[in-house]
Amino acid sequence: MAVLIDTPVWPWRGRLWSHLVSDVSYDELHAFVAAELGIPRRAFQGDHYDVPADLYDVAVAAGAQPVGCRELLGRLRGAGLRLKKTRPAASAG
Numbered sequence: 583m584a585v586l587i588d589t590p591v592w593p594w595r596g597r598l599w600s601h602l603v604s605d606v607s608y609d610e611l612h613a614f615v616a617a618e619l620g621i622p623r624r625a626f627q628g629d630h631y632d633v634p635a636d637l638y639d640v641a642v643a644a645g646a647q648p649v650g651c652r653e654l655l656g657r658l659r660g661a662g663l664r665l666k667k668t669r670p671a672a673s674a675g
Contacts, residue, residue, distance in 0.1 A: 584604060584610070584647070584657075585602065585603070585604050585610065585611060585614045585636075585641075585646045585647065586602070586603050586604070586605060586607045586639050586646065586647050586648075586649050586653075586654050586657060586658075587600050587601070587602045587638065587642065587646040587647070587648055587649070588600050588601050588633035588648075588649060588650060588651040588654045588660075589638075589648070589650070589651070590633070590634070590638050591627065591631075591651075594632070597634050597635060598633055598634075598635040599632045599633060599635065600632070600633045600634075600635070600638050600641070600642060601631070601632065601633070601651070601654060602614075602615065602630060602631045602632075602646060603630045603635045603654060603657075603658045603663070604661075604663070605657040605658060605660065605661040606661065607663070608629075608663065611630075611631070611652065612626070614632055614644070614645070614650075616644070617644075618634065618640070618641065618644035618646075619631075619637055619640060619641060619644070621633070621637075626651045627664045629664055630658070630664045631657060636672055638671075639663075640667065660668070660675060667673045
């Protein structure tokens with residue numbers, strides 16, 4: 583299992599968040615989240631789950647590997663699981 587989690591430093595709605603990914607498959611990630619964290623599938627963000635800081639230790643205790651955000655992104659890209667961000671279309675003007 584290669585589920586990775588970065589440090590909860592990403593602020594949103596008054597809380598800090600981590601990113602949880604798999605560098606193996608989305609199926610592995612969904613199974614881990616459902617079994618270990620109870621986060622609903624609808625919370626999937628295309629290639630990761632956002633995990634609130636209060637679940638960080640739970641995720642690590644369940645087997646998620648703590649890594650820095652750069653390593654997390656690099657391993658996600660290396661596995662071919664990183665979704666490319668779409669840019670807004672340029673307006674003809």
